[in-house]
Amino acid sequence: MKPDLPNSFRTGPDEHGHFGIFGGRFVAETLMPLILDLEQAYAKAKADPSFQAELDHLATHYVGRPSPLYYAERLTQHLGGAKIYFKRDELNHTGAHKINNVLGQIQLALRMGKKRIIAETGAGQHGVATATACAKYGLECVVYMGAVDVERQKPNVFRMKMLGATIVPVQSGARTLKDAMNEALRDWVTNVADTFYCIGTAAGPHPYPAMVRDFQSIIGKETREQMMQAEGRLPDSLVACIGGGSNAIGLFHPFLDDRNVEIYGVEAAGHGLEVPDGHAASLAGGRPGVLHGNRTYLLMDEDGQINEGHSISAGLDYPGIGPEHAWLRDMGRVTYLSATDKKALEAFQLCCKLEGIIPALEPAHALAAVIELAPKKSKDHLMVMNMCGRGDKDIFTVADHLGGM
Amino acid sequence: MTKTRIDRRFAKTRAEGRAALVTFIMAGDPDLATSLEILKTLPKAGADVIELGMPFTDPMADGPSIQAAGLRALKSGMTLKKTLALIADFRRNDDETPIVLMGYYNPIYVYGVDRFLTDALSAGVDGLIIVDLPPEEDSELCEPALKAGLNFIRLATPTTDDKRLPKVLTNTSGFVYYVSITGITGAATPDYSKVAEAVARIKQHTDLPIAVGFGVKNAQSAAAIAAHADGVVVGSALVDVIANATATGSAGQDNVISHVSKFVGQLVNGIHQARAKA
Numbered sequence: 001m002k003p004d005l006p007n008s009f010r011t012g013p014d015e016h017g018h019f020g021i022f023g024g025r026f027v028a029e030t031l032m033p034l035i036l037d038l039e040q041a042y043a044k045a046k047a048d049p050s051f052q053a054e055l056d057h058l059a060t061h062y063v064g065r066p067s068p069l070y071y072a073e074r075l076t077q078h079l080g081g082a083k084i085y086f087k088r089d090e091l092n093h094t095g096a097h098k099i100n101n102v103l104g105q106i107q108l109a110l111r112m113g114k115k116r117i118i119a120e121t122g123a124g125q126h127g128v129a130t131a132t133a134c135a136k137y138g139l140e141c142v143v144y145m146g147a148v149d150v151e152r153q154k155p156n157v158f159r160m161k162m163l164g165a166t167i168v169p170v171q172s173g174a175r176t177l178k179d180a181m182n183e184a185l186r187d188w189v190t191n192v193a194d195t196f197y198c199i200g201t202a203a204g205p206h207p208y209p210a211m212v213r214d215f216q217s218i219i220g221k222e223t224r225e226q227m228m229q230a231e232g233r234l235p236d237s238l239v240a241c242i243g244g245g246s247n248a249i250g251l252f253h254p255f256l257d258d259r260n261v262e263i264y265g266v267e268a269a270g271h272g273l274e275v276p277d278g279h280a281a282s283l284a285g286g287r288p289g290v291l292h293g294n295r296t297y298l299l300m301d302e303d304g305q306i307n308e309g310h311s312i313s314a315g316l317d318y319p320g321i322g323p324e325h326a327w328l329r330d331m332g333r334v335t336y337l338s339a340t341d342k343k344a345l346e347a348f349q350l351c352c353k354l355e356g357i358i359p360a361l362e363p364a365h366a367l368a369a370v371i372e373l374a375p376k377k378s379k380d381h382l383m384v385m386n387m388c389g390r391g392d393k394d395i396f397t398v399a400d401h402l403g404g405m
Numbered sequence: 406m407t408k409t410r411i412d413r414r415f416a417k418t419r420a421e422g423r424a425a426l427v428t429f430i431m432a433g434d435p436d437l438a439t440s441l442e443i444l445k446t447l448p449k450a451g452a453d454v455i456e457l458g459m460p461f462t463d464p465m466a467d468g469p470s471i472q473a474a475g476l477r478a479l480k481s482g483m484t485l486k487k488t489l490a491l492i493a494d495f496r497r498n499d500d501e502t503p504i505v506l507m508g509y510y511n512p513i514y515v516y517g518v519d520r521f522l523t524d525a526l527s528a529g530v531d532g533l534i535i536v537d538l539p540p541e542e543d544s545e546l547c548e549p550a551l552k553a554g555l556n557f558i559r560l561a562t563p564t565t566d567d568k569r570l571p572k573v574l575t576n577t578s579g580f581v582y583y584v585s586i587t588g589i590t591g592a593a594t595p596d597y598s599k600v601a602e603a604v605a606r607i608k609q610h611t612d613l614p615i616a617v618g619f620g621v622k623n624a625q626s627a628a629a630i631a632a633h634a635d636g637v638v639v640g641s642a643l644v645d646v647i648a649n650a651t652a653t654g655s656a657g658q659d660n661v662i663s664h665v666s667k668f669v670g671q672l673v674n675g676i677h678q679a680r681a682k683a
Contacts, residue, residue, distance in 0.1 A: 016541065026510060026537040028466045030562040030587050033569055172472060178463065185465040190588040192564055290511045290537065291463060303484040304515030306462045 009256035009333050012324060017206020017294075020330060022323035025205045027293050030189045039207045041112050046214070051107065058103050059218065062136075063093045065100075067219075069226035069384070074354040075370075082237070082377035084370060085230075086387040087223050087251065090360065096389035097219060097247045098129040098200060104215035106133040109196035116140045116195045120184040122149055122177035122243065123315030123362065124156025125389055126200030131165035141165040144184040146176035149314045155393045174308035177243075177318045181292055201244025202322035205293030209322050216250025223384055224254055231382055237262040239373065240386040241366040242336070243280070243316035245325045247388035256333060265325060266369040268311035269338035280309030280317045281338045283329050291319075296326040312341035312397065313361035315389070339368035345401055347371055348391065360389030361397065410503040410531045411556050411579040414453055415614040415635060423680050424631035425453035426672055427616050429507065429640030431474035432457050432491055433483025435651045439658050440478075443647065443665055444495045448502040450666045451673035454616075454636065456534065459488050459508030466536045468591035470641035473648065485512045485521075489528040496529035505558060505579070507534040510546065518546055522553040532556030532579045540572050547576050560584050561607060563599075570610045580614040580636060581607060585621075591641025594620045601633040624675030631679035639672055 012019040025035060045051040059065040068088045076084045089097040109117060117139050121127030127143040134141035143160055147169040150157050160167055173179035188197045202212040227235050238255060240248035242265045255261045270279035279285060282297045289298040291306060299307040299319035311317040328334040339347070347367035351359045359367060363386060370385050377383065391398070418425040428447050433440050447455055460478040464471060492504055506525065513521050513535070525533075533550055540547075540559070547557045556579030564587060565573050574581065583603060585595035595617075604615050617630045618638025630637045643665070650664040 025539065025541045027539060028536050028562075029539050029560045029573065030466075030564050030584065032539045032541065033564045033566065173462070182463050182465045186468075186589045189466055190592065192587050287515070290509075290514050292465070293537075295514075298511075300511070300515065302515075303486075304461075304512035305479060306511070 005331060009328065009331065010253060012327065013206060013210055019324045019327035021288065022295050022326040023206055023209060024295050025293065026290050026295070027205045028189055030192055034192050035205055037112070041108060042207055042211050045108055045111060054107060055104055063099050063103070064091065065218065066222040066226065067091050069223060069230060071230070072355050075351070078354055079371060079374040081375040081379065082373070082381040082383040083379065084374055085227070085235070085382065085384045086357070087219060087384055088387050089219060089247065090363070090387045090390035094125070094129045094132050095392065096125040096129070096360065097216060097250060098126040099132065100218055100250065101200070101212050101215040101246060102126070102129040102133045102198060104211070105196070105198045106137060106139070109139070109198070110137060112196065114194060114196035116142070116191065117198050118142045118144065118184050118187050118195055119198045119200060120144045120177065120180040121200060122146070122180065122318065123313065123360070124149065124153040124160065124393060125315065127165065128156050128159050128163070130198050131160040131163035134165065135163045142168060142187065144168050144170055144180040144187070146170050146174070146180045148175040149177065149180070152397055153314050153393055154396065176308070176314065178306065178308070185292070200246070202246040202249045202324060203244045203292065203294055203296065203320060209294065209324055212246050213249045213253055213324060216246050217253045219247065219250040219386060220252060220254035223251060227382065227384065234258055234261060235382040235384045237264065237373070237381065237383045239264045239266065239366050239370050239383065240388065241266045241316065241362045242321060242325060243268070243318050243362065244320070245322040247386050249322060249324055251384070251386045252334060263334045264369055264373065265334050265336045266366045267336060267338040268309070268313055268316035268365055269340040270310040270312070272340055273338060277307055278310050279338070280311040280319065282319055282321045283325070283336045284338050286319070288326070294323045296320050296323045312344060312401070313365065315360070315362040316365065337369050339365040343368035345398065348398060357387065358391035359387055360391045361394045363388050409556050409579065410501065411454065411505070414503050415580060418453055419614070419635065424634055424676050425614070425616065425636040426451060426676055427454040427456060427618070427636045427638040428452040428643055428669060429456040429458060429638060430647065431460055431471065431478050431644060432488040433460060433478035433481050434474040434644070434647060435477050436481040437483065437487060437491065439661055441491055441494055442658055442662055444491070445498065446662050446665050447669060448499060450669035452669055454503045454505065456505045456507045456638065456640070457488065457492065459485055459506055459512055461509040461512060464509060466589055468589040468641060470591045470644045470648070474644045485516050489524050492530055493528040503531040504529065505532040505534055506530050508536070510535050510537050513546060518549055522550060522555065526553060526555065530555065532558050534558045534560065534582060536560070540576065543576055551576060551578065558582055563587050563603065567606070570607065574611050577613065580616050581611060582638065583607060583615055583617045583634070584619045585617050586619050588619065590619055592620060594622065594626060597629045600630060604633045624671040627672045628675035628679040631676040637676060643668060
């Protein structure tokens with residue numbers, strides 16, 4: 001049975017940070033006063049026109065927004081169906097959508113008088129964006145990164161170091177994103193007085209999921225305007241990859257109440273959904289649980305122990321997902337698909353060859369879904385895929401998988 | 406509310422004019438059988454209250470010692486169901502020593518709150534400390550647990566100021582667990598004078614006993630805390646004793662038990678001396 005549909009999909013979360021049963025504030029007491037402060041500070045900033053004006057200024061002059069909405073003509077011809085557009089967030093300063101959120105949070109940290117910034121990172125894009133903003137504002141920056149990810153995303157590790165950040169390789173668990181987040185939370189509990197935790201995805205305790213979504217919603221807002229300009233109407237479908245889901249919710253949120261717009265989120269199916277511990281598709285293969293401050297779909301065993309996600313993409317191998325996505329899935333507003341490592345690699349190569357764009361492995365998953373979906377659509381169907389990051393960081397991983405090239 | 410084993414135990418130690426020794430071990434560390442023997446040993450060695458950790462893959466408020474203990478337990482096949490069975494086993498010979506389950510919410514949520522409360526009560530659990538359930542999430546487990554007759558013990562921390570304390574204390578029962586540092590378990594040694602101030606501050610808001618933990622490493626630090634608090638919690642240091650004895654022990658279980666017994670005995674001496682001096 002489907003739950004009653006709300007009048008709007010855009011009003012969440014409620015005052016307790018809930019999207020339906022998802023979200024919430026499941027954190028240690030030490031952090032609670034700070035979480036409440038943060039909620040207040042964010043509400044105050046949101047109501048302050050000078051906060052938005054500062055963010056707009058940074059978006060234009062520092063990030064290089066608006067990012068183009070690009071008609072991928074050869075890919076469209078190749079697939080022979082929907083007219084495909086890329087939202088080019090890979091052209092942002094630092095090479096991904098992550099900077100949109102980081103600049104918002106750093107502005108907030110400055111307003112709250114915090115001098116030390118910590119972050120977790122998987123692919124390293126959020127770490128690079130955070131290190132960048134900290135360099136710009138002269139803040140101390142400590143980035144937690146799973147030791148496995150440090151190895152597979154070396155270019156980003158080097159970039160963060162150049163930008164003055166301290167990188168802490170995390171050795172616990174599977175030594176990837178989940179463990180980096182645990183370690184960042186431990187740092188935060190220890191240094192709560194002077195430290196701001198800049199979370200990279202639309203997950204964690206309230207108000208992070210809503211706050212990160214708001215900062216990323218610039219992607220969807222621009223897409224609306226640009227598509228109106230290019231085609232005189234809204235797109236027919238949106239496609240974005242999902243780890244925690246910040247680029248996706250940023251693109252989706254402004255369109256949630258346009259019920260004619262089909263929305264597709266693409267999880268990482270790794271070695272395949274049928275392979276135990278072989279994927280990172282928490283919606284397809286998980287159940288509701290509580291981790292890292294929120295209730296959401298999690299990959300776990302029957303005892304509630306969290307499983308390690310797997311994906312070729314370091315940005316997607318998280319065993320959870322942002323709580324708003326969990327809710328949108330249960331509401332049926334967004335359709336969640338998945339793409340395997342293999343399909344993502346094929347999409348990666350196709351994009352390089354046909355469009356002269358080297359995508360990050362994360363949006364290569366979204367592209368894999370586009371490759372499946374587009375041929376089934378008519379030629380006047382307008383499809384937007386969020387090209388949320390560039391693939392420079394992934395060239396070694398891809399080369400390894402393709403046999404050294 | 407009827408008095409629980411926890412209430413009775415703190416009434417007893419208070420009457421004796423001393424702080425209670427609260428010991429933490431991880432259920433199933435290093436394995437289920439040894440864990441049961443350690444449980445039986447603790448009260449004999451002088452522990453007043455037992456906190457039993459429920460292993461979890463992602464203990465985000467715990468330091469390296471307790472993280473490692475949880476992983477050892479999980480590796481040995483520990484589950485929440487087995488943890489409850491372990492307590493039921495212990496209760497066959499001990500109906501007095503209070504047992505508080507400590508851990509994270511997800512395994513309980515997945516087990517099912519109602520089913521968990523029923524099974525925990527029948528196993529002989531007295532209270533719960535769930536690190537990632539602040540008062541803001543009381544409807545999840547705290548309120549049903551209180552209704553079922555379990556104590557719900559809350560952590561108060563140096564960041565819990567006078568404005569927030571009433572909110573933290575509202576649904577707290579059994580005792581208040583004061584976390585002496587901002588940080589993870591087993592980290593820095595606390596500043597004892599600040600602990601004394603904090604205990605005095607919390608006492609202005611509640612009549613509940615106040616146990617202090619995080620960073621209590623040996624008889625000396627236990628004594629320093631016991632001078633001011635109603636209870637002293639020792640976790641990481643005890644877990645380390647178990648880990649070291651397991652790693653080096655040629656005599657297996659007996660070796661672990663004798664190390665635990667000796668260490669707890671030292672803590673008891675420290676605590677007894679604390680008030681004698683004062």
